[in-house]
Amino acid sequence: MLTKLVAKFSFLPFGLANNRRDFIAVQNLADLLVTCATHPDAGGHTFLASDGETVSIKQFTNAIADGLGKKV
DSSP states (O other), rough: OOHHHHHSSSOOOOOOTTTTHHHOOOOHHHHHHHHHHHHHOOOTTTOOOOOSSSHHHHHHHHHHHHHHOOOO
8 A cells, every 4th residue: 555655646645754663574474473383482472573674654665666766
């Protein structure tokens, strides 16, 4: 959905574009889920799934725009 917005508009109306988020690649999430399901000490614990790089919504949308060859 965000990719469609970036492709359609030359600006994005996000008032909180500097908010930061953690993302995770699907394969890394799948690996984490397998590890949690099979590791004997994983039960009863909470895990934060992240690739370890925090990015702002602005950085994220700019990366999408770059990939689309579009300026935001």
